[in-house]
């Protein structure tokens with residue numbers, strides 16, 4: 829399963845961030861996903877509980893943010909938004925465009941919990 833492998837590599841990133849920051853647990857994970865990433869958001873969500881089981885992010889919420897498709901025109905040089913099935917320049921209508929974003933899948937942010945550090949200290 830393609831999505832499970834992706835989810836597991838995201839978990840590795842989340843775990844190393846959590847370790848680095850000395851966190852007790854992870855509360856939420858935000859993943860940015862472009863429509864051309866070739867990954868189904870629903871399948872990623874289904875794979876998440878399997879990939880996160882036993883990790884520091886076991887109880888974290890997975891939030892998927894949809895990233896826009898952006899193209900740069902080879903003809904007029906403009907950058908514009910595009911549709912997955914129509915990667916044309918919005919300014920001049922040329923098909924000769926280069927994809928700037930829309931095919932990525934990346935970890936955008938991680939919310940961590942540090943329960944130990946939050947304990948109030950009593951002075952005597």
Ligand SMILES: [Zn+2]
Pocket residue numbers: 901902903904905906917918919920921922
């Ligand atoms: Zn153009």
